[in-house]
Amino acid sequence: MDTSERLGPPAGSRRILIVAYDDAQIIDIASPSGALDIANRLGARPPYVIELGTLGGRAARSSAGIRVGAGRKLEAVTGVLDTLLVVGGVGCEEAAADERLLVQVRRLAERSRRVASVCTGAYVLAAAGLLDRRRATTHWRWGERLARRHPAVAVDVGPLRIRDGNVYTSAGVTSALDLTLTLIEDDHGPTLARSVARELVTHLHRPADQAQISLFLAGPPPGDRLVLDLTGHIAGHLAEDLSPAALAARVGISPRHLTRLFTTHLGITPARAVRAARTDAAVHMVRTSGLSLASIARRCGFGSPETLRQAFLDRYGMTGDRIRRMPDTPPVRDTPSQKTPVP
Incomplete structure (x- = not known):
């Protein structure tokens, strides 16, 4: 037994145990541990004590081939945990089939104030029974398979992260950072979370309701x-004239031909594509800025606050004021659902 196991974490700290296994995604390990370390250096009180655990305390081989030394044997971890966080990676299915690991994850979850997964770490939580009768997310590419294997889990691969009670699940890879910033904000407030985001040279974490993949990445890349x-132009010029006539003139084709191209390659009309892009940008600004709805409407190309209000009602079934007051959970979208039906 090493000294850290004998002495345990300092009193008054938040103990975070990150669970890894072979062929884990190294970003899933590095993002949470790095962000929590920065939070400590910026004054998190109580501070985080970050531990990496594996079965037997063996080094975990990441899918990139880099070996990461574990400080703890999962079997030897005792005491109270603040957060149990299971990482994802291409080794998730093998990990989820390892009953020795599942026994430890179940045991440690009972000692934890909250439980979380990054990306396909949800496979391990689901196999351990910790997601039964809960809503959860994972990497969009792996959601359907997760739902088939675990029909008691309400899998929704639309949002970046979902909190159901004390269980947090997040989408793929880089959403590990969004999840960790959410945990920091829950623990220490938005000021520290913003400071950590600035230190990491990133935007403040994306709202939970932001889709894992944008409208223009949801399907195959446009073949035309x-x-x-035009999709790039729309995203970068939301406040300009984006009428079908203006878009068609930009590329020297007729509005009718433009509509055919968008319908063929994106499955929606140009007008619907523009409205969706503007609404997505507006909801992000509502959730992450203190700008007035009138200012957001102007910046996103809506003619008036009332037009923006109607767009929110049409897409989310609620007003901008209500979206701004919402906790960190996603509103329901009116676009074709990415939620995987549970049998």
Whole structure:
């Protein structure tokens, strides 16, 4: 037994245990541990004590081939945990089939104030029974398979992260940082979370309701160069004239041909694509800025606050004021659901 196991974590600290296994995604390990370390250096009180655990305390081989030394044997961890966090990676299915690991995850979850997973770490939580009768997310590519294997889990691969009670699940890879910033904000407030985000040279964490993949990445890349050019133009010029006529004129085609191209390559009309892009940008600004709805409407290309209000009602079934007051959970979208039905 090493000294850290004998002495345990300092009194008054928040003990975070990150669970890894072979072929884990190294970003899933590095993002949470790095962000929590920065939070400590910026004054988190009580501070976080970050531990990496594996079965037998063996070094975990990441899918990139880099071996990460574990400080703790999962079997030897005792005492109270603040957070149990299971990482994802291509080794998730093998990990989820390892009953020795599942026994430890169940045991440690009972000692934890909250439980979380990054990406396909949800496979391990689900196999341990910790997601039964809960809503959960994972990497969009792995959601359907997770739902088939665990019909008691309400799998929704739309949002970046979901909190159901004291269980947090998050989407793929880089959403590990969004999840960790959420945990920091829950523990220490938005000021410290913003400071950590600045230190990491990133935007303040994306709202939970932001889709894992944007409208223009949801399907195969547009096969037409004109459509590709126009989708980029839309995203970067929301406040400008984006009418079908203006878009068609930009690339020298007729509005009718433009509509055919968008319908063929994106499955929606140009007008619907523009409205969706503007609404997504507006909801992000509502959730992450203190700007007035009138200012947001102008910046996102809506003619008036009332037009923005109607767009929110049409897409989310609620007003901008209500969205701004919401806790960190996603509103329901009106677009074709990405939620995987549970049998």
